[in-house]
Amino acid sequence: MSLKRxxxxxxxxxxxxxxxxxxxxSSPHGMTRLLVTAxxxxxxxxxxxxxxxxxxxxxxxxxxxxxxxxxxxxxxxxHVLKTTVYLAAMExxxxxxxxxxxxxxxxxxxxxxVAALGLPKGARVEIEAxxxx
Numbered sequence: 425m426s427l428k429r430x431x432x433x434x435x436x437x438x439x440x441x442x443x444x445x446x447x448x449x450s451s452p453h454g455m456t457r458l459l460v461t462a463x464x465x466x467x468x469x470x471x472x473x474x475x476x477x478x479x480x481x482x483x484x485x486x487x488x489x490x491x492x493x494x495x496x497x498x499x500x501x502x503h504v505l506k507t508t509v510y511l512a513a514m515e516x517x518x519x520x521x522x523x524x525x526x527x528x529x530x531x532x533x534x535x536x537x538v539a540a541l542g543l544p545k546g547a548r549v550e551i552e553a554x555x556x557x
Contacts, residue, residue: 434492436467464489465547
């Protein structure tokens, strides 16, 4: 089994001592088997700034960041098995869910959604994913 760090310009650089994602490769042919991402918030990768527009805009940007990490490993949102969504306030659940549903229209992954007392950079939402191929 080997572990490989994921780095892509399509998602924000890590703002601490962590990786955008880690790939676990356990096949003898080097095919990716599992990708675990770091939590993504509504940071624009080009500017490094939080997007404006509230929880819906942040959710969209966070999911776009996850897409970029997945695509860097030849995957897509269709490969996502599980997500965890952290919300700064549970009253943001419905607006977050509206955006989230657009990104997973066919076969939504398993998901946990929890309230978090504080998220990085004052984010309203953070989303992490586990994907496999």
